[in-house]
Amino acid sequence: MNGTHERQTDVLVLGGGFAGTRCAARLEKLLPKDRQITLLSSENYFVFQPLLPEVVGAALAPTHVVCPLRHLLRRTHIVRGDITAIELAPQDAAFAGTAVLAVEGLDAPVRIRADHLVVALGSVVDVTRIPGMTEHALQMKDVADALTLRHTILTRLERAAVVDDEAEQKALLTFVVVGGGFSGVETAAEIHDLVHGAMKFYPTLRDRPRKVVCVHSHQQILPELDERLGAHALKVLSKRGVEFRLGERTRAASREGVHLQSGALIPCRTIVCTVGNAPHPVLAPLADDKGRLVADGNLRALGRERVWAIGDCARIPDGRGGISPPTAQFATRQGDVAADNIAAALAGRALKEFRHKSQGQLATLGHQNAVAALGRLRVTGFLAWWMWRTIYLAKLPRFDRKLRVVLDWTLNLFFPRELTAMSTATHGDQPTIHLEAGEKLFDQGDPSTAFYLVHSGQIELTRCDKDGKVCGTDRLGPGEHFGEGSLLRSKVRTTTAVAVEPSTVLSFPARQFRALTDNFKGLRSLLEATSRRFSPADSIVPAWVPAERLQMPVSSLMTPDVVTLRPDATLRDALTSFLGRGVNSFPLTDDDFRLVGIVTSTDLFGALRRDVDLEQRIFTFCTTRVQCVSHDAPVARAIEIMRRRDVKHVVVTDANERVVGIVSIKDVLAKVLTIDLAARR
Template sequence: MKYDVVIAGGGFAGAYCARVLGKALGAAGVKRVALIAERNVLVFHPMLAEVAGAALSPLDVVNPLREFCKNVDVLQGVIHKVDWAQKQLVLDGGRFTRNHVVTFDHLVLTLGSVTDMSRVPGMGDHAWPMKSVADALRLRAALINRLEEANLVEDAELRQRLMTFVVVGGGYTGVETAGQIMDLLHEVRPLYANLKDTLPKVILAHSRAHLLEEIGEKLGDYAQRVLEKRGMEVRLNTRVTEVTAAKVILQDGSFIEAHTVVCTVGNAPSPVVLDLAKQLGMPGDKGRVEVEATMRVKGVDKLWASGDCASVPWDDRGTMKVAPPTAQFAMRQGKQLGENIARVLKRGAGAELRPFSYRYMGQLATVGEREAVAEVFGMHFSGFFAWWMWRTIYLAKLPGMGRRFRVMVDWTFDLFFARDISLVLPPAEDLLRAIHLETGESLFEAGTKVRAFYFVKRGSVTLEAAGEAPRLMSAGDVIDQACATGEGLWRVGAAATESTDVVVIRGRALEMLKTTLKLVRRE
């Protein structure tokens, strides 16, 4: 699979870049440009909190990339590594379509950031992230499940713990998610006969002195007053140091008893971007690639970057800054980058490129119960008018007329009807899975990425490596990191010696097993 341009990342920057290139190249673009995304949809993140709060359907906030980016080849998969010297990358498309090699001439990095909750012990095990539509759906299900459980128990302390919800992070996602949780709980609690005497408690913990610091102290403080007036507990200058199944432990040694924690912090640079920067010896600003104003990576020909993973120079009315990692900037960077690459493809390397420029319009955030805060062209608004502006502006920005109509209908229904608390759980992560192998069938090959460990349940597996005698793994044996290199690749190949059943250990179970094995071997 070879393309003139490969766009790595299907967020706002990548999708709009691909959309512009598809329009510029026409039908020929599908053979020349590929967009690689982990999911085949463009997620409209500003409305994600409303999905968690059951105010919108998940289908309202997504747009199929194949419809949005016409004349472009959309490839769904996870990029494991970019080899710049060979101008190729390795793509994992799923369980049966791994290790695809995609070759490129130009590479566009729009991978954004990843969620890393490992810095706080227990956060990754017990907290709900808010990064994707799946995260919002799982959180919605968790909120409703807590209400159902609380409706069952008679113990007052346990019931209050089940009815206490902690949101970590006071930025846009944290404030909007906390507001939606509060709206959902207050609206549906009367439907639960045994919860009429138990008030839900929502606690917003933020490590800084003001909420929504990106929008200014004045509006951030207003948002705090609105949330507190509605009964939310806002704790500023509060850092979470540990999370357990029943407690959120704070830096001052105090703790909050709660079974539900939402984490809206912990963004980290993409490992793929960090690895490529290391290959090329590129400096980075907190994991963001330094680019020219045209979004060409400094000192590297045919490498481009925009969005959250790039430090894009921005002229803010005469003051040079780095463009902030927000959706409105990523969208416009993607459009401009697509136009620049189209010029290079049509006119060659000497084509004149336009630098990124954008007149900042402002920012908006909802705080629930038809109130919001907004900064538009330097003017500040709050209350119902700001909420109306939020809905009007974001409805206009939502890609696709069909999606806009759906959201408009859902918002209209929301004015007259209660939120839907039907419990539809997404499929649970398959941490342990049994597979069957026939004689001679390969389990994995040497040099491939370690994606799982394997427990031989029945039969046997032979491990083979160049220059080493074959090793037989029988029932009860585990094939783990002892057979891997330090780079996370299998040092050996494995194939069934006879009819064999193997248990595959992956996901969180794999990470826990890796940690345990390291500790055991250290002792």
């Protein structure tokens, strides 16, 4: 349904996390009944993030660490949707601004204007900084992440129980957590407990090597705590079998595992990334150079009277000479103070200063063990674990949630952990795959499960004959596709695909591919044509052409006097050569006569149609990925290249890769076919 959706409210809280929920709850108490409070959040529930690792470890049910916002905030209008923009009002306006929201199922955005705007959008995890993390790592931010991770771990165990290949089994039983902060260490401990607890139900895996590895760039884990507690946590977890790779940075993640900066690879099939906390992208236009909203001591942001910023998305003085850390403890206190100050501003009273000192930090290590720093007190072991449970239970909102969590914890004392691998995701759908140089996507003979599109990098396809001798290779770059032939015909891979450099490919599962090609006949014919990339030349030329003719060296039919251009030639130079010499394509060569690109008449006409400046260098629009053929290769090879690439010319090079000629389809037809035509009647 089209149309605009405009709303107005007195106080608009953006975000339903620790800071936003606490602020709205306090506003409900402080503001008179005729003041309207609205809270926008992408989910309709509040997540108690410190308990997420226990969901991974199946110690708690996922619904027990969340609480519906409508249960928590009875007076507040809750609107669920994704905030896409925040438009601030002019400085002198009587309102703060407008939040623009995309709501599932509505075509037009919802716009909510507010007199007071509280920004509490938290932070996001930016995994794009490490190549391959987006494609292969799981995160730990929301309850959906925790559930997906639990599901993934259990699925890996199921797979490991049936694979014969020892290396693959080892990789399936290796779980890598990147990051040794709170969420990294707690998650690693929970994964360890889940996997080891599950072993008695997987008899074939019981004596198989398995490990949980935590990669951390510093020497001390849990840097949020002091050195002694970090060292204690390290000792406890190492003794239990968690492996720590300290002082190591992750360079990339791929299908094969985690690649470290040191060059080492940890082969694994499960990666959890807990590093890369980043500023919220919606705030980018309003934020400082670190992407956070700068707030003053009263929590007012951007020098505005009616805009407030709290929680992880803001840079807030802690009132003691420092900056507030991104923790739940600070976020909730800021929520309280922001609510007090909004009530004060509406009533014309003086504002409060935010001032808070950390009351301590706790981290659970599983197995009834934890570390705690409470003021000057340092506690470890069972007592710290008991304190951890008691404190978080007290902080968990609502009595019914507390009861459910206590029940879960009690039942865990008597029953094994839940091993049901339940997921709402579509199994086997993996849209993008990152490969490091040399990594294999599939082997010739593997079953065909997907069709691929190269997004970045280069993939080499190699076909071998029955004796294992290479009989064809091809390199594909961005925008090119592969894998269609075996899906359309043979069902098993007819080539081996390996990344030549770090590459990302989009993968379309066989099911989707078939749905498309069965119904879209035009696409099917196109893919049928492109799928014959390794068709031998003798299946292309007529059968009556003698086989030895296809074995003639390319040098015997190439045009040796090739007209080349320098890469710094302009469009004008190329057109002059084109008009003067009547040649259709010009190889671009460097000082040593080595090929750097090719420009064809199609490129030149395309540039003229686009009205490209005649003085522009042709290197900017020529084709740089040019496949050439060696002067002593058989003609058959040149025909295969032209067919595979759908081009009419192939550049010929000598043993030093210098350009020595060009061969066109016309040359081939003239010399290979017409000789025989004369002999035929």
